[in-house]
Amino acid sequence: MTSPPAKRQRTEDASITRSSIWYKDGSVVLQAHNTQFRVHWGLLSQHSTFFRDLEDLPQPPEQPAVDGCPVIELPDDEVDVEHLLKALYDPMFLLQKALPFPVIVAFLRLGRKYEFRDFFNTALERLTSENPTTLKAYDALRVDGKYDPTCIVPYPGVLYDILTLAREQKILSVLPCAYYRALTKHSRLFDGIPRGDGTVASLDFVDQRRCTLSRETILKKQFMPGYTLGWLQNWEFDEDDCAKPSKCASKRVQGQERYLLALNVRALAPDHHISGLCSGCKRHREESNQAGRQKMWEALPAMFNLLPMGRVEE
Template identity: 55%
Template sequence: MDLGPPAKRQRTDNVEIVRSSEIWHSDGSVVLQAGCTQFRVHWSVLSLHSSFFRDLQGLPQPPNEPKVDGCPVIEVSDSSEDVETVLKALYDPLFFLQQSLSLSVIASHIRLNFRKYELKKIWSIVVERLAYENPSTLEGYDGLRGPGSGYYKPSKFKAYKGCYMDILTLAKENNLLAVLPCAYYRVLLAYTQAQIFDGVQRPDGTQATLVSVTR
């Protein structure tokens, strides 16, 4: 990966802007800014995967628009973590060949696709992972359980305490209707009534909750 110099900082309206140390291509042609982080990438890569950026590239740019190293700056409303995750995948053709991905990575791709970026091929890949683990038929559900004991262990994402609650929330927020029935059922099997109402602590100390659940 062709990365540019170490992260540099600038200030705009008293906000410190940081160049990404992970995604900063010295020959990039456009800078995406998410929050206070800038990513220098290529129009050609964005346009190849996203009709949103393909259309955006064709729009005339006002002459007084700010630039960084001669590149136009496109501000996006998404988190820098989500943007960095998706850009890493766009530049790595082997990214989705991994057998298991973290749920946070899957969530980043789903959130950005659902909002506006129309990364259709990637959308299909990440949604397929959730759909595989949350089938819409009883036969599919039974097929995921191991022989004998019927024990289920996900293979398409990395499980952790609270993950089934996070999957249900992700599916609800992004209108993944086919995933919902099984996701609801997994939550009912995995957690006590108290956990469903009060949440479950993830390994990193944060809380997985179903925000729409009320007493």
């Protein structure tokens, strides 16, 4: 006498939580840790080649099920899964001007892992928009002298979280700008920045070390000839074009002493004001400063020991 075929198990353990994302006509249940989401194979397959291929695989007889729907267990954070599924079912979700950082995290992690290319690219575009690969795009984010990105909902410490995520996901194009911005908050590199919710945004040791070592390099480089403040020490300007040679030279020396003593990272600062220069010297200062900023920008990846700007490691 043969035994009857094994019946599919029903995962209705008391410890399982049913998410608010639960469609009665759903055809598959995703389970992340102890949270289940009932969704549709068709929608998953439409956006993800991973789930498209998975749907075509024959289901084993012992496959757990809920109300006839196969249960697919995912080794991912249930919050990440929820963020992605909410975006999947809401066509207006991606139209938000600024997305919360946890959503960016979910899109990158799950987008890469399960081949949701549209979501991965959306997150990548927002990270790159806030940490661009060109000086022109970087300058466009400065409003009234302050850096003002708008694609990710801001909070104290979001820059550190972005930097950590970009390195975790090997999105190398974001790192030069993000590291440079972190240097402007050098006093918080080791203490972290309170987010305002009782937690602290902190950089990993490898990021702290890279920022600390690169800061000294950048401080020296910004004063070298051809770079942002190099004109202070190497004044390549025809004195015949200067209306007040003696006064302008004195003002330039005063500015040099001030910037050298301050020892602040100003490699990408858009202007370095020195009052009292004649119009010809002022124009030379502005042109030299802008050319130096561009050269400094192009040197950032090497100073942080990174790949050239624009490279994204898949």
